[in-house]
Amino acid sequence: MDRILIPEHMWSSPKEDxxxxxxxxxxxxxxCIGFAVGLGNxxxxxxxxxxxGGGAFLIPYFIALIFEGIPxxxxxxxxxxxxxxxxxxxxxxxxxxxxxxxxxxxxxxVLVSLYYNTVLTWVMWYFVNSFQDPLxxxxxxxxxxxxxxxxxxxxxxxxxxxxxxxxxxxxPDIAESGTLQWWLVLCLAACWxxxxxxxxxxxxxxxxxxxxxxxxxYLVLTIFLIHGLTLPGATEGLAYLFTPDLNVLKNxxxxxxxxxxxxxxxxLAFGGLIAFSSYNPPKNDCEKDAVTVAIVNSLTSLYASxxxxxxxxxxxxxGYWDCLDRNIxxxxxxxxxxxxxxxxQNYTDWITFLNSSYPEKIAGLxxxxxxxxxxxxxxxxxxxxxxxxxxxxxILMPGSQAWAILFFIMLFSLGLSSMFGNIExxxxxxxxxxxxxxxxxxxxxxxxxxxxxxxIALCFTxxxxxxxxxxxxxxxxxxxxxxxxxxxxxxxxYVYKIKRFSEDVKWMTGRKLNLYWxxxxxxxxxxxxxxxxxxxxxxxxxxxxxxxxxxxxxxDFPVKEExxxxxxxxxxxxxxxxxxxxxxxxxxxxxxxxxxWRSKDPSFLPPEVFSCQEVNRNFSHPKx
Amino acid sequence: MFAFLLFVSDAQNAFKVRLSIxxxxxxxxxxxxxxxxxxxxxxxxxxxxxxxxxTTTQISNVLLCNVTDRVSFWFVVTDSSKNTTTVPxxxxxxxxxMNRNRIxxxxxxxxKTLQFLKISSTLAPPVEPSxxxxxxxxxxxxxxxxxxxxxxxxxxxxQRKKKNKESTERENLEEKGEVTITIENGIPCETxxxxxxxxxxxxxxxxxxxxxx
Numbered sequence: 001m002d003r004i005l006i007p008e009h010m011w012s013s014p015k016e017d018x019x020x021x022x023x024x025x026x027x028x029x030x031x032c033i034g035f036a037v038g039l040g041n042x043x044x045x046x047x048x049x050x051x052x053g054g055g056a057f058l059i060p061y062f063i064a065l066i067f068e069g070i071p072x073x074x075x076x077x078x079x080x081x082x083x084x085x086x087x088x089x090x091x092x093x094x095x096x097x098x099x100x101x102x103x104x105x106x107x108x109x110v111l112v113s114l115y116y117n118t119v120l121t122w123v124m125w126y127f128v129n130s131f132q133d134p135l136x137x138x139x140x141x142x143x144x145x146x147x148x149x150x151x152x153x154x155x156x157x158x159x160x161x162x163x164x165x166x167x168x169x170x171x172p173d174i175a176e177s178g179t180l181q182w183w184l185v186l187c188l189a190a191c192w193x194x195x196x197x198x199x200x201x202x203x204x205x206x207x208x209x210x211x212x213x214x215x216x217x218y219l220v221l222t223i224f225l226i227h228g229l230t231l232p233g234a235t236e237g238l239a240y241l242f243t244p245d246l247n248v249l250k251n252x253x254x255x256x257x258x259x260x261x262x263x264x265x266x267x268l269a270f271g272g273l274i275a276f277s278s279y280n281p282p283k284n285d286c287e288k289d290a291v292t293v294a295i296v297n298s299l300t301s302l303y304a305s306x307x308x309x310x311x312x313x314x315x316x317x318x319g320y321w322d323c324l325d326r327n328i329x330x331x332x333x334x335x336x337x338x339x340x341x342x343x344x345q346n347y348t349d350w351i352t353f354l355n356s357s358y359p360e361k362i363a364g365l366x367x368x369x370x371x372x373x374x375x376x377x378x379x380x381x382x383x384x385x386x387x388x389x390x391x392x393x394x395i396l397m398p399g400s401q402a403w404a405i406l407f408f409i410m411l412f413s414l415g416l417s418s419m420f421g422n423i424e425x426x427x428x429x430x431x432x433x434x435x436x437x438x439x440x441x442x443x444x445x446x447x448x449x450x451x452x453x454x455x456i457a458l459c460f461t462x463x464x465x466x467x468x469x470x471x472x473x474x475x476x477x478x479x480x481x482x483x484x485x486x487x488x489x490x491x492x493x494y495v496y497k498i499k500r501f502s503e504d505v506k507w508m509t510g511r512k513l514n515l516y517w518x519x520x521x522x523x524x525x526x527x528x529x530x531x532x533x534x535x536x537x538x539x540x541x542x543x544x545x546x547x548x549x550x551x552x553x554x555x556d557f558p559v560k561e562e563x564x565x566x567x568x569x570x571x572x573x574x575x576x577x578x579x580x581x582x583x584x585x586x587x588x589x590x591x592x593x594x595x596x597w598r599s600k601d602p603s604f605l606p607p608e609v610f611s612c613q614e615v616n617r618n619f620s621h622p623k624x
Numbered sequence: 625m626f627a628f629l630l631f632v633s634d635a636q637n638a639f640k641v642r643l644s645i646x647x648x649x650x651x652x653x654x655x656x657x658x659x660x661x662x663x664x665x666x667x668x669x670x671x672x673x674x675x676x677x678x679t680t681t682q683i684s685n686v687l688l689c690n691v692t693d694r695v696s697f698w699f700v701v702t703d704s705s706k707n708t709t710t711v712p713x714x715x716x717x718x719x720x721x722m723n724r725n726r727i728x729x730x731x732x733x734x735x736k737t738l739q740f741l742k743i744s745s746t747l748a749p750p751v752e753p754s755x756x757x758x759x760x761x762x763x764x765x766x767x768x769x770x771x772x773x774x775x776x777x778x779x780x781x782x783q784r785k786k787k788n789k790e791s792t793e794r795e796n797l798e799e800k801g802e803v804t805i806t807i808e809n810g811i812p813c814e815t816x817x818x819x820x821x822x823x824x825x826x827x828x829x830x831x832x833x834x835x836x837x
Contacts, residue, residue: 125758128761190762197776333642337693441780
């Protein structure tokens with residue numbers, strides 16, 4: 001017992017330096033995994049696998065994981081753990097010129113939190129509607145004079161109608177804002193209330209909530225996996241997903257998609273991971289944590305794609321069978337053949353026979369050509385997968401209410417655990433600003449953050465809201481992250497100097513930094529980031545940005561109409577992409593000016609250079 | 625042949641019927657034979673009688689024609705008072721519409737599996753509960769959330785009040801110079817009394833703070 005001269009507060013509270021900490025390591029790992037594993041693992045990765053040659057996509061994906069994902073993740077976790085500060089203060093501590101990196105990631109976390117919770121609002125809306133029998137998206141409502149079905153619904157499908165009309169009440173153009181949809185406002189309020197409930201005291205409360213929100217999705221995915229594999233057509237779907245087509249590796253687009261998917265999937269450069277690891281004790285093996293989190297994230301993506309594609313295969317097979325059945329009925333009725341004389345199996349034989357004997361009659365029937373491949377090819381990603389394709393598949397399953405409820409609770413948990421990371425990325429840096437932390441209790445600060453975010457996010461509940469969410473997703477949640485991550489790596493490796501950082505990591509993990517980390521941090525990861533950034537920007541600039549609008553009056557309805565963004569919207573897109581990035585040079589410039597002005601003052605002393613070990617000198621850790 | 629002539633001349637009064645017995649009943653499907661045709665004629669005659677008490681349609685007034693394997697056929701209803709004319713199609717249609725349910729049930733079929741091709745079935749109005757179900761579920765969820773938030777906030781305020789009270793109490797005690805015996809790890813804290821403590825040179829070396837790796 002060698003603690004003789006210890007400040008008093010160490011006895012009374014568990015916080016050695018006043019900083020909250022995780023209850024146990026499992027909570028921390030679970031929070032990082034929950035942050036990384038989000039909606040994208042379910043609705044983006046399987047889509048990418050499908051369009052980029054199935055199993056072959058795993059090759060660029062794992063290469064990107066090894067050379068980009070894991071190194072950057074380790075860097076962020078080590079940084080947060082070493083400096084024990086949120087993103088803004090951490091980067092300011094690394095070098096005052098790099099303070100802008102922290103501000104940039106804070107800004108991105110704010111923008112992403114705003115629109116991400118609106119996606120959860122849609123999930124919640126579908127969840128509360130799943131308690132009805134029949135499910136509201138399975139039947140078309142009648143039109144006004146009760147003579148037939150609603151026209152918009154009849155021409156598209158009941159599922160499309162429920163999504164575009166009953167949920168979003170979407171306008172045909174982004175410039176037409178429409179009004180606030182009161183049902184979405186209610187659900188948005190509920191979502192922000194849930195977020196407030198879980199983040200009310202920072203990691204004290206999210207640490208408890210994460211046990212449920214991070215583990216529950218895996219349970220549901222397993223249930224869906226088992227059920228999905230028993231559905232007819234599941235094997236076709238899985239074969240379609242995983243059959244490798246190695247030719248796609250020649251297409252650079254595939255490599256770009258793999259790199260961006262890994263990057264965005266691991267939620268890098270948000271500042272949330274730095275916040276999470278800042279609550280760790282300094283002597284924690286961040287290297288093992290980084291590898292664990294990254295691998296679990298990728299395995300989850302793979303695991304999730306199995307039930308997704310079983311269900312999609314089931315849906316395609318059912319659609320194919322319906323198509324065949326409709327044709328068979330037409331033929332039987334036309335030729336007055338006995339029932340069940342034509343089955344799905346001998347359909348092609350009959351067709352060839354009838355075509356040769358009665359070609360005009362067959363032509364007069366206007367039979368649709370039924371091709372299973374065509375049904376399987378209807379690939380969708382993003383919200384379309386969850387709210388249109390999957391909901392349609394759920395209607396076809398017996399006990400659809402239960403499946404719908406399970407599915408939407410799973411999506412909600414996945415999104416909520418990612419929201420915790422986003423909110424931590426906003427909350428922790430604010431807590432460290434001296435003015436705020438002294439005067440306001442934590443509960444009030446998190447309440448203010450949630451309330452202000454709710455009010456701003458009301459714009460997304462307008463009729464044109466989903467177009468704006470696409471914009472935020474495409475511009476605020478993509479490009480700035482690449483820039484910030486690049487400056488993160490460069491900042492640590494070349495400004496803070498990798499030798500010093502290696503010493504710090506060695507002090508924290510107890511092992512010397514091996515060659516893999518040295519090479520990836522110094523050269524490979526920054527290089528990859530530059531390449532991805534350049535390729536990304538090139539692709540965006542190549543054609544003027546367009547969006548697809550749901551317009552019932554369009555001639556090709558129900559195909560969506562492709563429109564170009566008006567100039568003022570394009571300006572907003574550019575603003576969203578540039579605003580977080582602009583803080584990096586701005587803050588650097590500001591500091592430069594301040595230094596040169598201050599250095600003229602003879603009493604001015606340059607700030608001391610520090611290292612992780614000195615920051616943690618006053619931290620006495622418990623005996624293991 | 626007589627029936628055939630009727631069908632040809634009064635095509636608008638003839639109706640095509642299509643049955644899908646195997647689709648409806650699967651393994652319990654019955655075969656369509658002369659007895660079933662007799663039942664059908666009987667049902668149509670019954671329908672006509674029910675529709676208008678004036679008519680005395682007999683089974684022999686209902687004529688079937690062109691029965692196929694599908695099972696589909698045409699039928700007309702003749703008027704017994706005027707031997708060679710058929711009952712107008714609109715009357716037959718109205719009669720069948722009125723008694724559609726009885727006809728379906730006689731054959732264990734439904735509107736979809738016993739089709740009268742010119743007679744469309746009416747659409748059922750949608751069932752709408754007075755309060756939308758989703759609003760009820762939403763209300764439940766929201767109540768739970770608000771209750772939990774209130775609980776946490778109140779607990780936080782109480783905790784803060786307790787902490788403030790404790791720290792003021794401790795300050796009061798220290799001012800009065802009282803020593804409370806608290807035991808930590810088997811060592812009474814008074815030996816570690818901070819106000820009376822002093823630095824023990826042996827233990828203050830920095831290296832000892834960190835456990836050696």
